[in-house]
Amino acid sequence: MTAQKNRGALSIRNVTKIYDPEGVNVMAVDNCSMEIAAGEVCMIVGPSGCGKTTLLNAIAGFHSITHGEILLDGEMLCGPGKPKADMGAERMVVFQHGALFPWKTLAENVAYGPIVQGVLPKKQALEKAREMLAEAGIGNVLDKYPGEVSSGMSRRAEIVRALINDPKVLLLDEPYRAMDALTKSIMHESLLETYDRTKVTIFFITHDLEEAIFLGDKVHVVTTRPCQLKKTVEVNIPRPRSYETQSSEEFRILMEEVNEAVHEEAIKAFQAGERELA
Amino acid sequence: MTDIAQPSTHAAAPVTPRRRSALQKLVQNQSLWRGILAIIVFLILWEIGARWDEWFGREWMIPGVGLIPPPTDVAAAWVEVLPKPGYWESWYSSFKRVLSGFLMAMLLGIPFGLMLAVNKYFRDVFFPPFEILRPIPPLAWVPASLIFWPTNEMSIAFITFLGAFFTIVINVLGGARNIDVRYLRAAQSMGASQWDLFSKIILPGTLPSIFTGAAVGMGITWEVVLAAEMISGGGTQGGGGLGFFIWNSYMGGSLEQIVVGMISVGIAGYLCSTAIRMIGDWYMPWKRLH
Numbered sequence: 374m375t376a377q378k379n380r381g382a383l384s385i386r387n388v389t390k391i392y393d394p395e396g397v398n399v400m401a402v403d404n405c406s407m408e409i410a411a412g413e414v415c416m417i418v419g420p421s422g423c424g425k426t427t428l429l430n431a432i433a434g435f436h437s438i439t440h441g442e443i444l445l446d447g448e449m450l451c452g453p454g455k456p457k458a459d460m461g462a463e464r465m466v467v468f469q470h471g472a473l474f475p476w477k478t479l480a481e482n483v484a485y486g487p488i489v490q491g492v493l494p495k496k497q498a499l500e501k502a503r504e505m506l507a508e509a510g511i512g513n514v515l516d517k518y519p520g521e522v523s524s525g526m527s528r529r530a531e532i533v534r535a536l537i538n539d540p541k542v543l544l545l546d547e548p549y550r551a552m553d554a555l556t557k558s559i560m561h562e563s564l565l566e567t568y569d570r571t572k573v574t575i576f577f578i579t580h581d582l583e584e585a586i587f588l589g590d591k592v593h594v595v596t597t598r599p600c601q602l603k604k605t606v607e608v609n610i611p612r613p614r615s616y617e618t619q620s621s622e623e624f625r626i627l628m629e630e631v632n633e634a635v636h637e638e639a640i641k642a643f644q645a646g647e648r649e650l651a
Numbered sequence: 652m653t654d655i656a657q658p659s660t661h662a663a664a665p666v667t668p669r670r671r672s673a674l675q676k677l678v679q680n681q682s683l684w685r686g687i688l689a690i691i692v693f694l695i696l697w698e699i700g701a702r703w704d705e706w707f708g709r710e711w712m713i714p715g716v717g718l719i720p721p722p723t724d725v726a727a728a729w730v731e732v733l734p735k736p737g738y739w740e741s742w743y744s745s746f747k748r749v750l751s752g753f754l755m756a757m758l759l760g761i762p763f764g765l766m767l768a769v770n771k772y773f774r775d776v777f778f779p780p781f782e783i784l785r786p787i788p789p790l791a792w793v794p795a796s797l798i799f800w801p802t803n804e805m806s807i808a809f810i811t812f813l814g815a816f817f818t819i820v821i822n823v824l825g826g827a828r829n830i831d832v833r834y835l836r837a838a839q840s841m842g843a844s845q846w847d848l849f850s851k852i853i854l855p856g857t858l859p860s861i862f863t864g865a866a867v868g869m870g871i872t873w874e875v876v877l878a879a880e881m882i883s884g885g886g887t888q889g890g891g892g893l894g895f896f897i898w899n900s901y902m903g904g905s906l907e908q909i910v911v912g913m914i915s916v917g918i919a920g921y922l923c924s925t926a927i928r929m930i931g932d933w934y935m936p937w938k939r940l941h
Binding site: 464466470477490518519520534 | 831834841855935
């Protein structure tokens with residue numbers, strides 16, 4: 374995996390998404406704009422069900438948008454006249470509850486992309502998958518099925534499955550949500566290590582403020598539904614970061630700053646008492 | 652160098668778990684022994700129940716139970732029929748009917764169910780008639796198929812096929828429609844074509860439901876075959892199958908043979924479902940772990 378430069382810049386411009394289930398309009402995203410530079414780790418933080426995932430789905434091409442446009446490296450993914458982006462390997466998603474195919478071993482899962490794209494013959498794709506999994510530190514469970522390994526290992530394998538396609542952007546939707554703190558910290562370090570190696574643009578949705586600051590270059594705090602950009606916090610902690618970073622003074626100050634913005638929205642979201650959007 | 656290497660190799664010395672031989676595994680298999688014990692206890696209780704009036708007199712008879720032949724008598728009747736070719740021909744005929752009907756149902760039902768699941772137009776056209784025909788019990792088809800099909804054998808095969816077909820289709824359809832959308836999205840993002848999506852995601856994702864449908868369908872097939880054999884009289888010369896064997900024993904007034912026929916059907920059904928389970932395990936290695 375070569376370090377990438379100047380690829381993977383995302384522009385989200387005035388995006389609005391209105392769901393229309395049976396005539397009841399629900400505005401999930403309202404005129405939301407953000408610029409994500411190439412190779413940036415961009416963390417999206419906001420209350421539950423605020424429409425963050427809707428944004429991610431629009432970038433990935435799973436859902437259409439109602440207004441606005443999204444561009445990747447200057448090219449329109451979706452916008453006027455083309456409400457829904459095509460799905461493509463340059464934007465790989467790591468899902469909230471994991472989506473490794475249960476009927477394939479970890480190595481087969483990782484090799485899937487290159488095989489179906491016809492980039493590599495099956496044998497070489499599997500070989501490469503094994504190499505990359507070993508590099509990610511899970512070489513010992515290559516031939517196990519996802520049901521046989523821990524959630525931490527399967528999530529790591531899923532990130533490898535995304536990276537083998539050499540994506541411009543990695544879209545992560547609360548990938549570590551259900552994990553305990555210890556596993557999470559290991560996952561963070563491994564993701565940072567991966568990022569330092571690949572410099573892939575990362576669009577990462579989370580609730581976890583510490584996670585957001587620890588991993589991100591920028592933390593975008595968004596409002597409760599409809600989702601709008603509320604505040605952007607720059608994280609100027611130098612990389613590579615290690616776990617001790619979290620006990621530094623600058624980390625604490627950033628936490629306070631983000632927390633303040635998020636807390637307001639959390640209260641609003643709670644009072645609205647709305648059901649989470651899918 | 653060696654100083655450092657030594658303790659690490661020592662620590663890495665493999666701890667081999669003690670391997671047990673197949674015989675040891677068999678002897679130590681508690682579930683198996685419990686199962687065997689349960690069957691023995693059941694047989695003893697049955698024997699006691701059946702001989703109650705014989706041992707304790709009519710006034711102590713448990714209502715109904717006294718009419719059932721005790722297992723020892725059944726075993727004797729079984730030994731009597733075992734060498735007779737007619738008994739084995741009954742097995743053969745029933746098995747032939749079950750398997751042909753079942754395989755036809757799988758062969759047509761799996762593609763049909765998958766088509767219903769993946770193609771909206773196909774579903775719009777074929778699902779409504781399917782849903783109207785589905786609630787009709789297979790046995791309700793007996794008179795009509797006896798009239799429509801030229802031979803007895805063909806009408807039995809047809810009814811058997813129906814019994815499994817609807818169950819398999821419904822299971823395949825449900826399984827394929829319930830595949831997690833995340834798998835489909837992930838595959839599509841990675842560049843899967845429509846065919847890849849079908850063969851590598853939808854098909855393996857539906858396999859568990861296919862086997863559930865097969866297991867249930869197999870059970871229904873045996874039910875239907877037995878009933879059809881009793882109704883049609885099953886022709887002559889032992890071609891009647893186990894259903895006719897039971898019916899014939901009833902007409903001949905041999906209670907013991909009726910029970911022999913019933914248990915034979917039980918064993919046959921057990922063999923079939925075990926086979927399906929084994930094939931399922933073989934086809935779905937990822938399911939074996941849990």
